[in-house]
Amino acid sequence: MRSASRVRSLRQPFFAFLLALVVAGVFVWLTSGEPLFSPAALQKPFVVFAAMGKGAFGGTDSLLSTLAKATPLLFTGLAVAVALRAGLFNIGAEGQLMLGGLAAAWVGFALVPTVVRPDDIKDPARFLTLLRDAPDPVAQTLKKSLYTPTRSLLSSYDAARPLDPSLLATVCANLSSVLRDKDYAFYEKNRFASVSLSPELRREAETKPTGTAKIQLNRRLLEAAYPGLFAPRSLTFVPPWVHLPLALLAGALGGALWAFVPGILKAWRGAHEVIVTIMMNYIAINLTHLLLLSPLKDPFTQATKTPAVSPTARLWSLDNGTNFSAGFFLALAAAVAVWFLMRRTALGYEIRAVGLGAEAARAAGVPVGRRMVNAMLLSGALAGLAGAVEVLGIHGRFFDAFSGGLGFDSIAVALLGNLNAWGITLSAVLFGGLSNGARAMQQTVANTPKEIAGIVQAVVIVAVGARYVRRTKPPVTPQPPPRQETAQDVTPVTRGEEARP
Amino acid sequence: MSGGGGVVLLPFFVSALRQATPLVLAGLGGILSERVGVVNIALEGIMLIGAFVGICAGQAAGLGAGLGAALVSGLLIGLLHLMLVSRFRLNHVISGVAINILALQGTTYLLHVLYDHAEPVRTPVVPQTLPIGLFIGAAILLPFVFHFLLYRTAVGLRLRAVGESPESARMAGIDPSRLRLLGVTLSGLLAALAGSYLSLSQNNRFSENMVSGRGFIALAAVICGRWTPLGMAGTALAFGFFDSLQYGLQGTVNVPTDFLQALPYVCTILAAMLLRPVPPAALGREEA
Numbered sequence: 001m002r003s004a005s006r007v008r009s010l011r012q013p014f015f016a017f018l019l020a021l022v023v024a025g026v027f028v029w030l031t032s033g034e035p036l037f038s039p040a041a042l043q044k045p046f047v048v049f050a051a052m053g054k055g056a057f058g059g060t061d062s063l064l065s066t067l068a069k070a071t072p073l074l075f076t077g078l079a080v081a082v083a084l085r086a087g088l089f090n091i092g093a094e095g096q097l098m099l100g101g102l103a104a105a106w107v108g109f110a111l112v113p114t115v116v117r118p119d120d121i122k123d124p125a126r127f128l129t130l131l132r133d134a135p136d137p138v139a140q141t142l143k144k145s146l147y148t149p150t151r152s153l154l155s156s157y158d159a160a161r162p163l164d165p166s167l168l169a170t171v172c173a174n175l176s177s178v179l180r181d182k183d184y185a186f187y188e189k190n191r192f193a194s195v196s197l198s199p200e201l202r203r204e205a206e207t208k209p210t211g212t213a214k215i216q217l218n219r220r221l222l223e224a225a226y227p228g229l230f231a232p233r234s235l236t237f238v239p240p241w242v243h244l245p246l247a248l249l250a251g252a253l254g255g256a257l258w259a260f261v262p263g264i265l266k267a268w269r270g271a272h273e274v275i276v277t278i279m280m281n282y283i284a285i286n287l288t289h290l291l292l293l294s295p296l297k298d299p300f301t302q303a304t305k306t307p308a309v310s311p312t313a314r315l316w317s318l319d320n321g322t323n324f325s326a327g328f329f330l331a332l333a334a335a336v337a338v339w340f341l342m343r344r345t346a347l348g349y350e351i352r353a354v355g356l357g358a359e360a361a362r363a364a365g366v367p368v369g370r371r372m373v374n375a376m377l378l379s380g381a382l383a384g385l386a387g388a389v390e391v392l393g394i395h396g397r398f399f400d401a402f403s404g405g406l407g408f409d410s411i412a413v414a415l416l417g418n419l420n421a422w423g424i425t426l427s428a429v430l431f432g433g434l435s436n437g438a439r440a441m442q443q444t445v446a447n448t449p450k451e452i453a454g455i456v457q458a459v460v461i462v463a464v465g466a467r468y469v470r471r472t473k474p475p476v477t478p479q480p481p482p483r484q485e486t487a488q489d490v491t492p493v494t495r496g497e498e499a500r501p
Numbered sequence: 502m503s504g505g506g507g508v509v510l511l512p513f514f515v516s517a518l519r520q521a522t523p524l525v526l527a528g529l530g531g532i533l534s535e536r537v538g539v540v541n542i543a544l545e546g547i548m549l550i551g552a553f554v555g556i557c558a559g560q561a562a563g564l565g566a567g568l569g570a571a572l573v574s575g576l577l578i579g580l581l582h583l584m585l586v587s588r589f590r591l592n593h594v595i596s597g598v599a600i601n602i603l604a605l606q607g608t609t610y611l612l613h614v615l616y617d618h619a620e621p622v623r624t625p626v627v628p629q630t631l632p633i634g635l636f637i638g639a640a641i642l643l644p645f646v647f648h649f650l651l652y653r654t655a656v657g658l659r660l661r662a663v664g665e666s667p668e669s670a671r672m673a674g675i676d677p678s679r680l681r682l683l684g685v686t687l688s689g690l691l692a693a694l695a696g697s698y699l700s701l702s703q704n705n706r707f708s709e710n711m712v713s714g715r716g717f718i719a720l721a722a723v724i725c726g727r728w729t730p731l732g733m734a735g736t737a738l739a740f741g742f743f744d745s746l747q748y749g750l751q752g753t754v755n756v757p758t759d760f761l762q763a764l765p766y767v768c769t770i771l772a773a774m775l776l777r778p779v780p781p782a783a784l785g786r787e788e789a
Contacts, residue, residue: 031614089594261770271773272780274542274594275724278717279766286763293759408602415595449613454606461599466589 013416013423016463017430020456021049027455033447048441048448055440056433062440064322068394070432072097074331075386076406077413077424078338079255079379083273084419085342086375087355092262092277093383094407095284096255100384101391102288103254105398106296107247108309108391113235115176115219118168120231127229128157131171137191138225142175145184147300150174177300177307179218182210182396186218195225211311212237243312248330248388255384256377258284263376267369273376281407292400305399315393325393332425334382339421341378351375383410409435412457415464431457513745518637519703521734521741523548523695525640527719528726528733529647530691534579535728536651537677537684538664538783542597543582544692545716546604551575551693552700553608556707557615559627564701568631571697572690578604579689583681593785601716609709625707636698644734651730660684664781692716721769727778740765 025045034041056066076093083090090096121127132154134143143151150170157167178184187205197205201220209217216235223230237243262276289304298307317325342348353361354371362368386406391398413431417424438453527544534541554574559567582600585591591599616623651657660680662670667677695715700707718740726732747761772778 031611033614033619091598265770265773269774271770274540275720276770276773278542279721279769282714282717282766283763283770286759290759408598411595411598412602447614447618449610449618451606451610451613454602455610458599458603458606461595461602462585462589462591465591465595466585 010423013418013427013464016416016460017456019463020459023459024452024456025049028448028452044445044448048445048452051441051445052434052437052453054437055444056437061320061322062436064318064320064324066429066433066436067328068323068325068432069436070428071325071328071331071393072386072390072406073409073413073431074425074428075334075389076383076410077417077428078334078421079382079386080410080414081417081419081421081424082338082342082351082382083259083375083379084414085348085355086351086372087358088263088266088372088375088379089274090259090262090277090376090379090383091274091407091411092259092280092284092380093386093410095277095281096258096380096383097387097390097406098284098288099258099387100251100253100255100380101387102291102296102306102398103384104247104251104313104388105306105309105391107250108243108313109307109397111238111243111246111313112180112310113237114172115179115215115235116172116222116230117176117233118165118172120233121168121172122229122231124163124168125159127226128154128163128168128171129159130226130229132157136194136225138195141186141188141191142178145178146171146174150300174300177298179222180215180310181308182214182311187221192221192225195221197221197224215311237310237312240312243310244315244392247309247313247392248385251384251388251391252381253384255387256381259376259380259383260373263373263380266376267372288398289400292398296398298397303399306397309392309396313392314396315389317393323394325389327389327393330385330389331428334385335421335425338382342421347371347374409457412461416460418464513742513749516745516748517738517742518640519633519741520744521738522636522640523698523703523715524719524722524737524740525644525734526636526695526698527692527716528722528737529643529730530688530695531720531723532647532651532728532730532733533660533684533691534688535723535784536664536781537660537681538667538781538786539583539586539681539685539688540593540597540785541582541685541688542594542717542720543578543600543604544688544695544719545712545714546597546601547575547578547689547692548696548699548712548716549604549608549710550578551696552711553611553625553696553707554693555697555701556625556627559701560625564627564629564631567627567701568697571693571701575689575691575693575696576686577689578693579686580682582689583685587678587681605710608707612707612709627701627705630705631697631702633702636694636702639694640734644730647730661781664783667783667786695719718765721765724778724780725769725772725776727776728780736768740768 025048028045028048029041030036032041032044034044055062057063076097079093079096080090118124130139131143131146134140143154146154153167154171179186187208189206192202192205201224205217205221208214212235215237219233219235223232238246258280259277261280262271262273265271265276266273292304292306296306298305315326315330317323317327342352350361350366350371351374353364353366354368354375358368361371409431413427414424416430417427434453434456435450438450441448441452442450527548530547531541531544551571551574555567555571557567558570578600582596585596585599586593612625616625651661659670659675660683662673662675663677663680663684670677670680696712699711699715704711719737722733722737722740725736726734743761743764747758750758750761
């Protein structure tokens, strides 16, 4: 019996998606630019869908890209579904995602050891002069990689005058940033040819390590290049099994915090969460921009972005352009967790009760307001995780104009997935494929923008939720023919008071 | 920018009217729809569609035709929203979301297909624009007109009754579905009017996502203005003022820009928190 109802519950979403493809197909046909009944025009929808299918699922790389695209959709789809189970529309997944991403980035880059500290340097004057004049290859490469304003600050250094501590601090900070940049190649055979390195050190450098080993190596190379200039120091990193969960937790907390506002406003003041969450999305854009301009900005680049996240906080990812990372598995785990929470715990039960009928739930003793807030907090946490995973798994930092349109996409995912964890997982992969496929199709099929995927999405939303009801209209009480009404007959009604029963 | 006094702020007031006009027009649409009990968060999408249709038709057959076509398109989309909500029992919010997605993706798609990638390449511009005074005048007058219509005429009373309690309205001989039809299609028309202002008057072109959130700010104005035409218009004017202030300050200090940009949204949340604005009682309710 259970499997039969599960199959039945797949019916409407399945047909909804089919209908959406048909509508989109008709749209492609009508806008093909060719005469309407020519073979080219009639074939075009099929060409487009074939290209999209190939782009989405045809080949390992495509499949991995699709799963990578599905990852944030799965998180945010779960977020929307959890809130919707409590009867709340969370359209704010986008803002919660941004706050979560920013928070995760901050924890990721803040807990990192400084590679070069001012008090490491035994002879600051010699150090600054060395960098300013760059007499050897090592100093030259370091100087070249400095941020331009720092470099001009350095060029005005005069050893005769008393040392400016802020100059030293800036140069050290810039140098630290350079030496922990994962794309910066400090060691090069020729560059370090004339530097006396111990055999183990040279061997280790030749193996070209990555991650924290590379940063550690850079520090030792620096010390070796200028013996006596730096007090030897071994860098201590926060271990990954602490740093990464911490960063993810920060992401979840950031999102939850952002969702708390609409939740509490709904519970206390009855404010319609649709409007509040939409507002919070826009405020999030401005808030993150503001934070990116000043406190959280990477000071050694012109772009508005945070410093790079420490390697100890990065999620494993495939470095082949597909953006696939361990985030996908985290999303699956989240789906399992949501299923468990909603179906197997008292909290989930109460949340669903609130969604099915708040007044009845209240009569049964469920703390309705508190459960609404709980649902929003969970929802925000999931969306925040989506942002954290984007930062820690793909980009390695947070920057302006981070996500785009994800808030509404997640609604489509949640609705097509019938608000349950497994459906949403399938739905997220489907929409991820749609998005990925459309992008690939745009490259190959002429004159067909990827926005066709959005049209499919919109029709899906409508088709999933629509129930055609052949309804007889309730009767309108017949009234005697009215005498000529004049405006005086209508007294101004104070809105709301009269009509309420 | 130094010095002081109202004189310095005068150009901001003028600019505020220009910025507030689409908000007021769309806001009136929002009020009409919500007053008959239909949540309409698709204002943004309808504005975008109106802007696009306006440019397309305006290029083909002149500015008048452009405006007319835009209004018709708004009317039709409003009708679509109503149909989805009443005939297909679709949740009001979901319907609005779907229309918004369709509007953005659809207009971007058509922009590329009909213009950017057409052969030969065309640009979605019109050589002349509709006089901006027309729209600003409408934005100033219509709130008073609708205030009168809503509160001092029989039609307005019936409209409001439907939004407060359709069952009572039915018992009093009022047909809610007819009034919903009136309210929601007019809502679409006004939103499309606001959109056509953007593409045919304030600017002379259509660009991708050119409404950029104004539909939601209009919704914010409706809420802060407590679903009354005059309250909404006043709020919209204030939002327009801060919007133009933000443009003026751009380039000088960076921090206020972000604050001013976020102001309408923060205001709405504060209003929701402090004022407890009460929507029409039957808003969003499924038909009895």
